[in-house]
Amino acid sequence: MSTRVLVPSGVLGLGFDRAALSRGLGLKPDIIAIDGGSTDSGPWSLGAGESKYSRAATKSEWRTLMQARAEAGVPLIIGTAGTCGADATVDWMYALTAEIAAELGMTLKVARLYCQQPAERLVQALEAGQITPLTPAPEISADALRAMTNIVALGGVEQVQAALATGADIVICGRVTDTATIAALPLARGDHAGAAWHGAKIAECGALCSTNPTSGVIMVDFDTTGFTVEAMAETALCTPHSVSAHMLYENSDPFQLYEPGGYLDVRGARYTALDARRVRVEGSTWVPGAYTVKLEGARAAGYQTTILAVLRQQHYVTNAQIWADKLHAYLTGQITERMGLTPPDYTLEFRLIGTNGALGSLENRTGQPVEVGVLGIVTAASQALASEIGKLINPFVLHYPLTEDEELPTFAFPYSPATTDRGPLYEFALNHILALDDPMSAFRLTVSEVG
Numbered sequence: 001m002s003t004r005v006l007v008p009s010g011v012l013g014l015g016f017d018r019a020a021l022s023r024g025l026g027l028k029p030d031i032i033a034i035d036g037g038s039t040d041s042g043p044w045s046l047g048a049g050e051s052k053y054s055r056a057a058t059k060s061e062w063r064t065l066m067q068a069r070a071e072a073g074v075p076l077i078i079g080t081a082g083t084c085g086a087d088a089t090v091d092w093m094y095a096l097t098a099e100i101a102a103e104l105g106m107t108l109k110v111a112r113l114y115c116q117q118p119a120e121r122l123v124q125a126l127e128a129g130q131i132t133p134l135t136p137a138p139e140i141s142a143d144a145l146r147a148m149t150n151i152v153a154l155g156g157v158e159q160v161q162a163a164l165a166t167g168a169d170i171v172i173c174g175r176v177t178d179t180a181t182i183a184a185l186p187l188a189r190g191d192h193a194g195a196a197w198h199g200a201k202i203a204e205c206g207a208l209c210s211t212n213p214t215s216g217v218i219m220v221d222f223d224t225t226g227f228t229v230e231a232m233a234e235t236a237l238c239t240p241h242s243v244s245a246h247m248l249y250e251n252s253d254p255f256q257l258y259e260p261g262g263y264l265d266v267r268g269a270r271y272t273a274l275d276a277r278r279v280r281v282e283g284s285t286w287v288p289g290a291y292t293v294k295l296e297g298a299r300a301a302g303y304q305t306t307i308l309a310v311l312r313q314q315h316y317v318t319n320a321q322i323w324a325d326k327l328h329a330y331l332t333g334q335i336t337e338r339m340g341l342t343p344p345d346y347t348l349e350f351r352l353i354g355t356n357g358a359l360g361s362l363e364n365r366t367g368q369p370v371e372v373g374v375l376g377i378v379t380a381a382s383q384a385l386a387s388e389i390g391k392l393i394n395p396f397v398l399h400y401p402l403t404e405d406e407e408l409p410t411f412a413f414p415y416s417p418a419t420t421d422r423g424p425l426y427e428f429a430l431n432h433i434l435a436l437d438d439p440m441s442a443f444r445l446t447v448s449e450v451g
Contacts, residue, residue: 002223003186004029006232008068009216010205011035012061012078013053016216020232021064024217025072031164032069032076033181035204036093036173037083039296039428047149047298047426051082051089055096062093063100066170070106075164077171077181085175086150087116093172094450101451108170108451111163114444115174117151117295121442122434130435131295137431144299148429151297156260158439160184166447174443175296177259178204186222194284197264199227201257202246202281209246212236226282228274240271243279260439262288291439297430303383304422305390307376309397310412319402320372324350327400331393338392346380346389374411383421390419 006029009016013036037045037052045052062078069076082089090112101108123142125131131140138144145151152175161184163171173181179200186196199220207215215233229238247254247266257264268283311317328350335341335348353373356363376397380386397418399408436442 001189001191002221003031003189003191005182005185005199005203005220005222006032006072007182007203007206007218007220008032008034008065009061010208011037011053012065013051013057014216015057015061015214016206017233018064020215020217020234020236021068024219024232025068027219029072029074029219031074031185032065032072034065034078035080035178035181036078037080037085037089038178039084041083043298043426043428045082045089046084046086046152046296046428047300047424049084049086049088049150051084051092053083058093059096059100062096063104066097066100066104066106069169075169075171077160077164077173079160079173079176079178079181081172081174084150085115085152085173087114087174090114090172090174097170097172098450106451107449109166109168110448110450111166111168111171112446112448113155113159113163113171113173113176114446115152115155115159115176115442117153117442119146119148119151122151122295125434131432132292132435134294134431134433138429140430140432144429145297148297148299149426151295151430153434153442154260154294154296155443156180156293156439157184157187158260159443159445161188162440162445164188166445168447179257179259182220190224191222192224192226192284193286194264194266195225195227195281196222197257197259197286198266198269198281198284199229201264202227202229202243205246205249207231207233207236208249209243210236210238211242226280226284228278228280230278237277238279240273240279243281244269244271260293261291262286290435291437292433292435293442295430295432295434296428298426299429300424301427302379302381302425303386304425305378305383305386305419306422307378307390307394307397307419308414309374309376309418310371310414311374312371312412313409316402316409316411317369317372320352320355320374323400323402324352324374326402327396330400331396334396335389335392339388341389346378346385348389348393349377351375351377379425383423387419387421390421394418
């Protein structure tokens, strides 16, 4: 048995080469699989239960893929719908699908895999010893679980296979591992287990495993001894280097990858160039183990207001960190004097963009920028409080002098008002695994017709 999986892009909403997609369709894939999200951009999407990608971009690309599915006559599947895979984003993706189906005059069977976890279910699992921390992981309790806005479990191939087994034209998955949607069909059809998982890992980000990462589209052929990967864009090549290097991507161990029910071991993998475009991989192994699924959760950790100013006077650019430290100390005193607040009632942070805005104290590069952006971040228990502190610090961020014996400086606010209320701040609050006797026991599957 062999299985051909077409992967249009690393994620829906990022774009792909339409000509390459057409070329892939011409090779008659057995399934079209694409990812819908990840935790790459931080906890906001999971905390809020919203997609980070624009609705317009998502709809445009999904419409193209729905038309491609109709042309190929094969299932179309998306994993981690709406960036985070919460129930709300699965429903968002389902509504888009129904809308497009109506516009195109399609009648489709759609399966939805829901992966969100009720807090009370996890409280019972915690008390039963079925939840284990990974490293690192925060301490959790029943109250901590109940305080989280959204919790999802990462499904594997078993949950995806159950959705495909419904005969659905389109499968919309909540949070699943990046590899699950690609490996599910090859494994169900009896292809080599190590190859299925390894090929899925290589293909998870589309053409990132090629010499032209932005082209998006790749094809993976799975069989009983290995897999072959080829980029579909004319300008993209898969080489042993580009393919093998992807095991390093988002993976702490370049030789092992843990998934629900075991782990992939690629220490024996051999990468062979079949020609300038294609790479053949054999020798990967799948090691079965206890069936666990990873848990991801987010909770509100306060509310934020930001303020942005720009230092351009050379005296201040040169001494930006000294100025920011003095300003921070002064404002801490002012907030105490005028509002009666002290940390941890709030936090105030200044990041110097152009100096150490990304790495803070870990920055080891030096240089002299023309200007330095000063980003002030206020975090407090309510938006009203964060906003009030933002207004209090506003005039000092605009005029505060470096020394007492110089003229009062004026810095630049790039927009007005200078402060922006960002709303709730979310943080990740789970890095644990949940043991399951039945892979479907923590997941829900719904099948319906649209169009």
